[in-house]
Amino acid sequence: MTARLPGTADEIRARVAGVLESYVEARDTVLRRGIVDAQLKDLCFRHLAGESADLTRCSQRERAALEWADAIAYDSALATDELWSRLHDLFSEPELVELGCAVGFELGYQHWRRSLGLTARD
Secondary structure, eight states, X not given: OOOOOXXXXXXXXXXXXTHHHHHHHHIIIIISSSSSOHHHXXXXXXXXXXXXXXXXXXXXXXXXXXXXXXXXXXXXXXOOHHHHHHHHHHSOHHHHHHHHHHHHHHHHHHHHHHHTTOOSOO
């Protein structure tokens, strides 16, 4: 097996000037704060990491967000006109921009962590 980079994700990021600081800014402004509820984003992030959500307990807004996360992560064909209609009924355009960017960022982050042999999430 090829050696992976040792250390935590933040220790690895800190090896390149500006990378850790850029990650912290994105984490704090897009992933944890912003106009979309942090709990909704976290639900999507857990879903991307393979934790199943009980859809019977999810609101329409949460279900739509999870469906969109699947379309972003796994199959863009899942972003049907019907899904977009629901998304526009449940979210403002700024919320859609933020949520989509957050899901895309988190997806890349989780893949990067896994490639290093770390868990998908901290």
